[in-house]
Amino acid sequence: MLEHGGRLNEAVERWGIPRSQWLDLSTGINPVGWPVPDIPAEVWQRLPEADDGLEAIVREWSGASSSVACVPVPGSQAAIMALPGLRKPCRVGIPVPGYREHGYSWRRSGHTVVPIGPEQTGAGASGCDDRWLDRLDVLVWINPNNPTGEIIPPSTLLRWHERLTKRGGWLVVDEAFMDATPAFSLCSRAGLPGLIVLRSLGKFFGLAGARAGAVLADFAVADSLRTVLGPWPLGGPARYVMAQALTDTDWQFQSRDGLQRSADRLREVLQAAGLTYTGGSPLFQTVRTDNPQFLADQLAAQAVLVRVFEQSGMLRFGLAGNESQWRRLEAALATSICA
Known part of the structure; x- marks a missing residue:
């Protein structure tokens, strides 16, 4: 099993600090989540x-x-695990760095995983030379990416999709962090053959515990996915909460504004502490450092939990939820970096 953010119980045991004293910034989840109402008894029954x-x-x-x-x-994790089983073994492009469950799931199903880095898609890529796609049957893209926050424009993704589908390929777009920047979503083009879009309530809505999300796709893929998942994959309470949250457009509008202001503040806090900012989204900010685990341990000793990406030399910080937490983060950074 791969490691993820939110392993608070593990941190409590390792550092011997009571759970109630921790500031958990490891998950990239909205700290001021959608207010869940009472769920009618019938929904449970x-x-x-x-x-x-x-x-x-x-x-x-x-x-x-x-x-x-x-x-x-x-949750979109269920789709991440199920989609590889819908194709015969093939070559699958996965962004690096990125959410590692994608590569893990495709590899476990017998596919050949091809790392795709910025030399193909980012600033190092030359113009619109998409020939790198010709060695792939499936491309999985995370938009915005986690942990870099990079956003690939919809026009580019659609160009990639067109090239892949000429050979019967797929473009799978994981939009788990997209809700704060909906203008970049590909959902309006969902339904095109070979285009699969994953959405989740866990991040923007702060409802990770509900394990609720959705896949938008063409009917052939959707029917196969339903067969694999079986009946009732999403529980009644989660369906109820999901419907209520998605229709609360006033909360969504206000939350986008608040998240952007918090993300700007977090970036300023990290840069003021002397850390090298490398990217982010309205839900997290990421810095690069020579020894990310050392800094993470320095913060953990003060009961501040962040997410380490050791291979890429990155630390990801989620958002503080109130003024007291912001002050705690600033103090912990000052102590850790001066240590």
Whole structure:
């Protein structure tokens, strides 16, 4: 099993600091999440029903066409694990650095994983030379990327998609962090053959514990995915909360504004501490350092938990949720960097 952020119990045990004293900035989840209402008793007592209107709500919220296939899933992680089983072994491009569960899942299903770095897609790439795509059957892209925060414009992604589908390929776009920047989403183009878009409530809505998300795709892929997932993949309470959250457009608008202000503040705090800023999104900011584990341990000794990306020399910081937490982070950085 790969390691992820949010391993708070492990940190409590390692450092001997009570759970209540920790400031957990390791997950990139909105610290001021959508306020969950009381859930009616009936929702707990009945099996989920696929015709409850949730799929239509997902389409309207995401900007997808009413004719697009929508598959509610127990978090986008469920789709990440299931999609590799829908194709025979092939060559799959995965962004590096990036969310490692993608490569892990495709590799476990017998596919050949091809790391795709910035020399192909970023500042080092030359113009629109997309020939690197010709050695792939599937390209998985994380937009915005985690942990770099890089966003690939929709026009570029659609160009990649067109090239892949000429040979029966897929473009899988993981938009787990997209809700704060919806103008860059590909959901409006979902339904094109070979285009698969993953969305999640875990990050922007702060509902990671609900394990709720959706896949937007063409009907062939969606039908295969439903078969693999089986009946009732998403529980009734999660479906109920998902429907309520997605229709609360006032909260979404206010949250986008608040997250951007918090992200700007976090970037300023990190740079003021002398750290080298490398990228981010409205939900996290990332710095590069020669010894990320050392700095992470210095912060953990003060009960501040951050996410280490050892291979790429990065530390990712989530957002503080209130003024007291901001002051704690500033003090912990000052102590750690001067140590």
